[in-house]
Amino acid sequence: MRTCPVCASRFPNFLPLPAKYFEVFHRLKVFYSLEDFETLNIGQYSCPACQCSDRDRLYALYIAQFLPRPEGRPLRILDIAPAPVLSKLLRGLTNVQYRSADLYSELADDKVDITDMHLYPDESFDFIVCSHVLEHVPDDAKAIAELHRVLAPGGRAILMVPILTTIHETDEDPNEKSVDERWARFGQDDHIRMYAKDDFLGRLKKGGFAVESFDSARFREGAFRMHGITETSILYVGSK
Ligand SMILES: [Zn+2]
Incomplete structure (x- = not known):
């Protein structure tokens, strides 16, 4: 039996990644496989009950076990760029003040450009979720600096991007106009970058973050398998 840590449903298996992804990568003869991403479970991808992805489930495990709690407030x-099911989980936690921010989505509380979050004062958040955003942003260094600025000392930030484990240099080009090329080089039509692991972690450190890695050994034995997360998955949490 598998269980979803986001919605608590139980079932034999999660649903696989939709076939359209395999079709586009096959058609474009890309140089990597979807299995080469560090945190992506192509066989057990989305929850049949709440539609959360494997990375959402990883964040839910972190939140349940490691979320910092300031005293007395x-x-x-x-x-x-809130994901609906994870947003619901965060809003449902006890004793939290929740804000969501997005440049485009009307569903978010605030319309915010991640490279210029002047709406928020310095050190105004204890916990930030920034998942699969930076690979869309041309000036990711500016975005990382802003995330660091608004995080309070002692705070934590989930900082996740797609990481291709088979490359050792990040490939980026905000001016790539071909949709097929963006799929092939960056993994999605609206990505402008494919991160190599060491380079991504280097960019976070350069932006001031201390980065902690949460792999399967940090969680209960068997938890990743039960919750549909691959053994290679790693959660990166920045602190200040
Ligand atoms: Zn679920």
């Missing part, structure tokens, strides 16, 4: 959360 609510936990101030900033959720960037």
